[in-house]
Amino acid sequence: MIRVFEGIEVRSSDIEGVGVFAARRFEPGERILRFDHSDPLGPDRPQRPDLGEREVYVDQIAGGVQVYLPAPGRHVNSSCDPSARVRWDDGECWAVAYRVIEPGEEITVDYVIATHGEEAQECRCGASRCRGVIPGSVFDLGDAWLREYEPLMAEWFIRENLPEYLAMCDRLGIRPRV
């Protein structure tokens, strides 16, 4: 089954289950979709596996808040060579094109960029530079990855992991952003 949204479609992916694909060309920096964080989980709103709600659709955002993601955002797969990046604009969370994305290409982000203190996961993204793993912390990446990804780290993520961030900047000789 293919579900069509504005400029994108959701269909089966070689990476994992279903994925989000470009239905038109996107230019670098262009907004693709908004991650809808309007359904936070909590004591009054537990995850409901009996209703088919899946752990993989839960995302963690600032303040340790867990949100249950609706489509299409929840179908964005991770890649070690992502076509998109996550960008926060005025409190809204967007997937924006990281490079030119042609129609038919999968929209991916690298989950590791906002990850710390998690379990490592296997990665089967198929990119030529695939690490084979999504590390449990972005700070476990090698220096070349960190140089590329530091500009993509969200400010809230940096503030919540400041000692690790500052140690990384010190090691890499990068000027801290905070």
Ligand SMILES: [Zn+2]
């Ligand atoms: Zn990979």
